[in-house]
Amino acid sequence: MGTESRLERILRSPLLFTLLTALLAFLYTWPKRWLISGAPLLTILLLAGEAKGHRILPSIHLWPIFTTLHLGYAICSTSWLLFWVFTAFAYPTAFLVSLFQFEPVGDVARRSLRRILKDLQFIDDKIAFFDIPALEIDTEVDGLMVLRGITFSLSSLSFVVHGVEVGIKLSDDMELSIQTEEVKVKLFRGIEVGDCFANLKGGEYEMTFGSLEGHTRDVDGDAVFVEATPLLKAASIYGDRRSLDESRSATPNGYGDAFEAKEVKMTEAMTDGKTLEDAGAKEGLESMKKMSPDNEVASGRYQRTVTFIKETNAIYEARKTVKSLSKKKSVDERTFDHEDDNALRAAICSQLHPEPSVPHPPQKSIKVTTLQNLMPAYIRRFTHRLPMLLRLLLNPLSYFHPVKISSITAAASGRWIDSILIEKIFKSYWETDSEIRSLKNRISAWLSDSNFVIELGPIIGLAQVPFIPTYDINCHLSFSDVMAYRALPKDIDLKQVVRLGGADATFILPSFLLPHHEHLLPPVPTKEAKQDLEKDIEDADGVPKEVQAQHDLEQAQKDETNVKIAVHARLPACFDQELLDFIAALVKATKVVEMEKEPSVMDEEVHGIREFSRALKGGLKEGVKKVVVDGVVNESVAFQPHSYPSQFPTRTA
Template sequence: MADIESPATRDLAGTTKRKPVARPGDAASTTATPAPERTLTSRVIPNAFLVCTVLGATALSWPARWIISGAPILVYAILLGEAYGHRILPFVPVWTIFATVNLVYVVSSTSWLLYWVFAICCWPVTLVACLFQFDAPGSLARRLLRKTFLRDLHFINDQVAFFDLPALEIDTEVKGLFVVRGVTLSLSTMTLVAHGVEAGIKLSDDIELAIQTDKVVVPLFRECHVDDIYANVKGGDWEVTFGSVAYGQPEPTSDDDTFVASDTAILRAASVALDGTYPRRVSMVRKMTAEQQPSDAEDTESAFATVKKVSPGEKDANKKYKELVKNIHDTSVITNAKRALREAVMDEEKESKLDLDNMDDFRAAICAHIHDSPSIPHPPKKSIRVSTLRKTDYPNVKAFLHRLPFLYRLMLSPLCYFHPVKFKSITAAGSGKWFVSLMRQYLFKHYTGQDSEIRRLEARISAWCSDANFAVELGPVAGEASFPINTNYSIQCHLKMTDVMAYRALPDAVELKQVVRLGGADAVLTIPTFLFPHHEHIFPAKSTEFQLMEMEEAIKLIAGTPKAVQALKDFEKLKKDEASMHVSAHAHLPAQFHQDLLNFVAAIVKATKVIESDKSFEEAKVVRELKRVSAMSEAGSDADSVASIDTANTANTNDSTMTNSTINSDKGFKNFLRKVDTGFKDASVKTMVGMRKAGVNTVSAMANDRWIASLVGKVTRKLENAQGEVGYSGDVPIPLAKYRVRHESQTKILP
């Protein structure tokens, strides 16, 4: 990308450069001399060509047709650029360009259609060549563009810059904002630079993902370079920014929605999150407007109709551009975190254990420091909704493109091939307070009120987690995706991380400990091609009841074999109407672990064992109660049946005598059953209490700290010396019901 701070200077025509003469014995004389710079030629050749062309047009008839096509004008511009020492395609000899252009004209002149196609292509190429090679046309074009089309943009040298862009609002099933604070496009190098990229995505009601990076450089059709990425996973009401935004359903849309929205729920939530943290102008405006959000003018063009915009000069435009880029850099949360950490390290009153020279540790500390910042630190005032983009598509064009899925594959396949993505680093962090809340909710539950050992383990785990943030850092990451043109293949994404580290950070004390380090990692994601939009024609057909029945019978025939297990898994997927995304991830050994992490793992293992024992005891107690209730009901029914039989057998005897004997026998039998039940209950309680005590004693004897520490130590010692990979491979289920609803019935032209 061309550097705007030091634009290329062009030497005056006619001047020559002398090579420096190496002194005897100089070190430069013994090494290979670099290739000499291209010397400037005279303007005699382009001027002679121009004169000959003009004379030929006045004397002959055919050069007029040649001039109208634009071929001699393009050749003259290239020859003149060569004379000034700055032309397009400098690696191609000028006479090769001259011969090629005129040869193409000769072939095109044989047909009127080819002639006009050549002319339509030749004149724009001539204009681009003049803008690139000469200062005067470039300056004139920039001044005209600033006054007409690019009033709100910045056109500096060969770069077009955009600032204050509206955010992309994701208002589908997942809520979020994607913000790019500035974009610079270099026309000469075809390089796109995004400044200040921020993204906030609400994954569930209480989980949120915030991503920030300072710069993304995309050399078009070459590759993508992404600066350090800092991601924070936030959970709980005290951390999320979009807590008030409804999740799980698309935003209601109306027919009068404008293309650019200015007052949406997610924009309001992002603006409220800035109160008290970032520029005080937000809180000041709220105080001056009685806590009411001010509304913008309905017609912004009429509001500024009387204001005259002065087109800045080249130097003023360049200065303004630099100020805007510098402002984006200075107000970035990443820059503020770096500044705060350096000040904390330099503070003599604080005992800091952070090494600023170690960039790995420094990045982890930055990610932990910005965890408490809003998910979108710089929300814009306006946004463009994804639902609006879908709605504004022309229906006829959309229907036509829907019938040509081959064009989508033909476009995405080279884009993926020519744009491998390289990340400088990826660091993700989460708060220990949120981890503790999750463990209390899903692991410890109510067991802490029943067992003192579990309470002790919970306090031990909480003390290590609650005050810290945990960060996982991936070293330089290389990613590439392959999008197949042939639908018989699947979409694949490959990721390779050269280094993997995990940290425990205390932001206030500026303390950082590396608890895990691996030799690297890699991952492969395989996504079925039919999940891509407009590919309904290759969707797998939904299995019928008869097909499922046949498959179930076939599984019974091969029962007890490994194939039966695989077939049963496929049967469950077909029964649920699911597809799968295959994920394969591997961690490269050896691995290093800190002792604090080993102690934490030992405490988790012991807590799991004790909770498992308590859970087994509770399940046994519930089963015993159910058996006791069922036994009592059965005993009552047996007593009633016995009483009825005795009454029937003694019906012909004396009424008073028979009644007394029946009552006595009934009472005796019930007393007997009651004693049996009471004895069984007492015996069961004593037995279960004894089993409970024995189980607790067994767990305490087996799962003590020393035994677990010894076991964990043995495993980690093997991992620290082992070579190879440890990985996971599995399928992520994807329900197909919602994708089948979106199917469109148009037939395909190019499937």
């Protein structure tokens, strides 16, 4: 056993392998091609890592690695093209192996990258980007997306996005705000999103970009990064002006005095909130981690910036506000327990509603249209003529990257909902009719000064992009918990009005909605096809078939296709009595307004408000019972594929 162990150690010696390789190259000519391929270099590096006790893939024995490597070289050496492909992969792999196994190589690489790329931080195996220009959305809608920081980890092949803020102006009176603290992308393993908070804002009194008028885009696509655009100006008016002072010199511990006292506590940042313990000189010296000054300063700067991003995040500040106000109230005054994560997220989302959509806008931005134009024209023509490459790329990406979201909490203002109801339903009828006025006041009293929050529990999203275009794109979402709250943000008052056992949703999209798939669009319906659809209406057997045929005819006239959505709710379901009373009052108000507007068939059967109310309550009970029993909603969203101009002509052009 001892002889075998000694022989194995000799065979694993990198020096012996190097000498034998040099001797063979000196005596013969055939090893020269082998040397050029990079296979011997990889072998020497792996043997050196094994000798040091720090090798990549330590769970796999060396001999299977060497056998696979040189078998691959033997196959690739039969073709000049495969040989150069093997060589092109061998040398970058050798650099990555050296970077992982040998500390001096890593130190040199970090120092070189810090010198070359001054706007990023290179710490250990991580590359961090901060002060990233915003992405200005200037396509069908206007919006701004801000990523406050990105950290790439080479050892785990993943990256983390710190602080995501998105503001999208959906229309002149509607805006969507989305914020989350952290998004982690593990390459070929999945995407993990933290608690996500969305707010639907209406009216200029709520919207960050409500003051923008008309078309906010320009035609100048020369500059990659732009400053002082209308979207950046609108976001900067309400943006957080706090900044991390990097001008001060850092102390040897890497932290210095760069934090202001009101923003970040230096001692907590240095100790991560832990209590320091007294230790002797020997124990202190032994516990010290030896690091070069360059690494120490860079690590301190990185930790300082990440902590600053975390503690100035609007979600972090709203969480602190909600907890502090809840603790000040007595046990009898509290409407929710701040230790309840579900209720806490709903209160945080309600607190975020009046805040600006993009609290931390950068100074520069890059437009989506500019990014689209960065690709050379010949590459765009190539990708357009070969849409199969796009499907071939999206198919494994969608399979290997399931999306896991901790929660999605969305809120809308009751004041805005009330204004929509007055504008669309009540109009001027409530001024002349006492019954409608009473219903309107009752509904407004429940809506005003309150926010309505919908919370979806842990979510798993799966998508399947087919390689064959005849199949549709399928997306599946699973929600473990579904809740709805009515919140009073001023008083930190919260009440749960709906809770379901969960839900799942399925989206089916036609494959021709992918980019560069215009050749798959169905042809525009001809006059003869529309006449056939009209004939189908006349020949329909029964009312359901007649309604379906009418819908098909309307879509043919509008040149629309369907994006199918199926939502299934899981039982049991709990509804608060206040919500049921509100729904009953709203349904009653719509029917009374309809009766006030013009006579209907119901006038022959229902006489008076009292009879109508009794019939309505009975119908509402049956409707709620049906929802609880079935728990299924199916919808189709219309989409006009031919209305979107293609960037390239179709194949027939």
